[in-house]
Amino acid sequence: xxxxSSSAAVGGTPVQxxxxxxxxxxxxxxxxxxxxxxxxxxxxxxxxxxxERKASWNRWFADEVMTRSPLISDAYKEISARADTAINSFLxxxxxxxxxxxxxxxxxxxxxAACEERGYPLPLTGDEMMAQSxxxxxxxxxxxKLLAAAVDRNNQEGRQYVTGGADFHGDxxxxxxxxxxxxxxxxxxxxxxxxxxxxxxxxxxxxxRDYGAEKKNLYNNFNTAWSNNFDLSQQYxxxxxxxxxxxxxxxxxxxxxxxxxxxxxxSITHPDGRVEFVGEEEDTGFDPHSFDSATTWAAYRDAQxxxxxxxxxxxxxxTESDLRQVSSLLRFSARDEKVxxxxxxxxxxSRGYFQDxxxxxxxxxx
Numbered sequence: 001x002x003x004x005s006s007s008a009a010v011g012g013t014p015v016q017x018x019x020x021x022x023x024x025x026x027x028x029x030x031x032x033x034x035x036x037x038x039x040x041x042x043x044x045x046x047x048x049x050x051x052e053r054k055a056s057w058n059r060w061f062a063d064e065v066m067t068r069s070p071l072i073s074d075a076y077k078e079i080s081a082r083a084d085t086a087i088n089s090f091l092x093x094x095x096x097x098x099x100x101x102x103x104x105x106x107x108x109x110x111x112x113a114a115c116e117e118r119g120y121p122l123p124l125t126g127d128e129m130m131a132q133s134x135x136x137x138x139x140x141x142x143x144x145k146l147l148a149a150a151v152d153r154n155n156q157e158g159r160q161y162v163t164g165g166a167d168f169h170g171d172x173x174x175x176x177x178x179x180x181x182x183x184x185x186x187x188x189x190x191x192x193x194x195x196x197x198x199x200x201x202x203x204x205x206x207x208x209r210d211y212g213a214e215k216k217n218l219y220n221n222f223n224t225a226w227s228n229n230f231d232l233s234q235q236y237x238x239x240x241x242x243x244x245x246x247x248x249x250x251x252x253x254x255x256x257x258x259x260x261x262x263x264x265x266x267s268i269t270h271p272d273g274r275v276e277f278v279g280e281e282e283d284t285g286f287d288p289h290s291f292d293s294a295t296t297w298a299a300y301r302d303a304q305x306x307x308x309x310x311x312x313x314x315x316x317x318x319t320e321s322d323l324r325q326v327s328s329l330l331r332f333s334a335r336d337e338k339v340x341x342x343x344x345x346x347x348x349x350s351r352g353y354f355q356d357x358x359x360x361x362x363x364x365x366x
Contacts, residue, residue, distance in 0.1 A: 057133035104193025170256030
């Protein structure tokens with residue numbers, strides 16, 4: 001659209017608007033025949049709301065679309081990479097909340113300028129809802145990046161506690177509440193940056209989306225991103241809005257299979273017909289090679305700085321009762337109401353449990 005070499009085909013006239021050249025073909029507009037009274041009665045006028053107009057632009061500003069667009073991809077990738085750096089610096093503790101907020105404002109301004117300079121997605125629209133959509137979509141992507149980075153750091157930290165190392169193929173879960181609170185602070189900084197930018201741009205009736213209501217788990221908070229119930233095998237938390245205790249850590253692991261498929265020696269039959277009963281091997285605790293064997297522990301630091309830790313080994317029996325609240329397995333001698341409530345919010349279950357008992361999925365909702 002920037003350079004039109006010929007207008008002979010339609011007899012149009014090139015018209016210059018700033019750096020953009022358009023083809024005026026208004027002479028080709030033809031008036032349609034007037035509608036009959038009956039047809040006019042059938043007409044309905046669709047007047048989209050501001051939010052509907054805003055949503056109509058979202059597809060142009062989705063991360064995957066901008067990453068592939070030949071018009072804007074190079075600028076977008078560069079801005080997105082700097083957003084990654086800022087988010088990781090914040091999680092490292094080398095970037096403050098105020099600095100993260102200011103970074104967001106700056107990146108939003110650069111993205112807006114790049115889109116305007118390149119005419120993405122369309123030049124000269126003058127639609128405020130397009131500008132709101134652009135800011136909203138970029139903020140959403142920053143929010144997803146922040147939560148993904150926090151969950152990844154949480155999981156990398158937890159892997160050190162997995163019995164079996166790199167060869168382990170069973171289920172495990174780790175939760176450190178430090179990442180929840182760091183994520184909440186990061187989300188607050190991102191939101192502040194977005195709202196400051198919206199105020200500078202003079203956006204009317206601008207508001208932050210309710211990611212929880214939209215069931216956008218990867219964008220909502222650390223809990224929903226950590227236990228994303230889009231994957232029906234990842235339903236370890238009952239109430240994703242429950243705030244965890246500070247300085248709280250929880251770990252859980254099942255075995256990865258192996259010895260539960262091997263027959264155990266119970267008796268020996270001698271040549272004379274005599275049977276000698278040996279008995280099953282005594283259970284010595286968590287078996288990392290057995291699918292039905294599991295272990296869990298939790299720890300927290302109280303207000304006086306004292307560390308409390310409890311652990312438990314247990315087994316599944318492949319019945320409906322395999323769905324268990326962690327509070328039934330772990331109890332601290334020093335009672336802390338917030339810790340107890342959060343342990344009650346956490347649940348564990350045997351592998352394939354929700355496939356065997358699909359009705360239980362209803363117990364886990366945002």
